[in-house]
Amino acid sequence: DAGVTQSPTHLIKTRGQQVTLRCSPKSGHDTVSWYQQALGQGPQFIFQYYEEEERQRGNFPDRFSGHQFPNYSSELNVNALLLGDSALYLCASSRARDRVGTGELFFGEGSRLTVL
Amino acid sequence: LAKTTQPISMDSYEGQEVNITCSHNNIATNDYITWYQQFPSQGPRFIIQGYKTKVTNEVASLFIPADRKSSTLSLPRVSLSDTAVYYCLVGDGANAGKSTFGDGTTLTVKP
Numbered sequence: 001d002a003g004v005t006q007s008p009t010h011l012i013k014t015r016g017q018q019v020t021l022r023c024s025p026k027s028g029h030d031t032v033s034w035y036q037q038a039l040g041q042g043p044q045f046i047f048q049y050y051e052e053e054e055r056q057r058g059n060f061p062d063r064f065s066g067h068q069f070p071n072y073s074s075e076l077n078v079n080a081l082l083l084g085d086s087a088l089y090l091c092a093s094s095r096a097r098d099r100v101g102t103g104e105l106f107f108g109e110g111s112r113l114t115v116l
Numbered sequence: 117l118a119k120t121t122q123p124i125s126m127d128s129y130e131g132q133e134v135n136i137t138c139s140h141n142n143i144a145t146n147d148y149i150t151w152y153q154q155f156p157s158q159g160p161r162f163i164i165q166g167y168k169t170k171v172t173n174e175v176a177s178l179f180i181p182a183d184r185k186s187s188t189l190s191l192p193r194v195s196l197s198d199t200a201v202y203y204c205l206v207g208d209g210a211n212a213g214k215s216t217f218g219d220g221t222t223l224t225v226k227p
Contacts, residue, residue, distance in 0.1 A: 004159070035217075042203055042217035043160065090159050104150065107159025 002027065004093050004108035012114045013081050021076040021111045025093030032074040033105065034066060035090040043090055049074050050096055078113075086115045120204045120218040127224050134191045136221050138204030141185050149180060149187045150205045154220070160203060164189070191223075199225045 005024045013019050025032050031050045035043035045058035049068035068074045072093075078085055089112075092105040121139040128134045140149070148167050152160035164171055166178040166187070177190040191198060201222050207215025 040219075042219050045216070088157070092159070104162040104165065105152075105160075107161065110157070110159055112157070 004091055004106050006089075006091050006108035006111050008111055009109065010112045010114075012116060014116050015081055015083060017081050017115075018077065018079045019081060019113060021078075021089050021091075021113075022073065023076070023091030023093075023108060024073045025091075026106045029093035029095050029106065030072050031094045031096050032068060032072065033092045033094070034074070034076045035092065036060070036085075037088040037090055037110070039087075046076070081115045083115050086113060088112050119216065120206055122202075122204055122218055122221045124219070125222040125224070127226060128194055129226050130195055131193050134194050134198075134223060134225075136189045136191075136202055136204075136223065137186055138189070138206075138218075139186045140204070140206045143184050143206055146208055147206050148208065149178065149184075150207075150215075151176070151178065151189045152203045152205060152217075154201045154203065160217075163202075194223075194225045196225050196227060199223060 003026050007022045023032055033048040034046040036046055037043045046060050046064055047057040047066055048055050049066055052068045063079045065077045066075060088110040090110045091108045094103055094105050148165055150165040151163040153163050154160040164173055164176045164178045166180050168180050168184060171178045179188040201220040203217050203220040205215050205217055
């Protein structure tokens, strides 16, 4: 049973460019959450997708957008990249029925983005 | 969102028991307490979750006092491979938007 998979694992972009990161959730999971983790800090919640819609959003600008596909996979898009967007981007999947009360997040290995 | 406070770092030796405490004074009635472990350049991994009193699984125990304003993760007989960052997460289970990761506790296990 494959866990959460993310691609690409590493990428380098320049300021002003756009990037798309991809995530496939764990089998049986229907909810995908995205996090940004800067070096030395804990993961910061970006947004969560369920039933192909953004359900919750953290304190991130509109440059950060996403999408969820019918097969539950998801993309994170970041436009007009800034140096400060350099971070590890983590995808986590879960089951909707677990979101209230008990339940755990299953994380992928992340995509390391470097903005030059 | 409940804010969590953990020690920045802790050192231990192989074979010792390690206790990491997390403070969450404004925990809500519906909030659960979940601990995650993270190795460098990897995603966090679930360790244990609880609501009150004590929970134990094959890798750790979680102690939660009656007022639920703090919790303690207990790792029995740590090994070098337990060197990692440990995060206390307080919120509504896997409801990511209603949970907040702090900066975690870096545990270093020495031989």
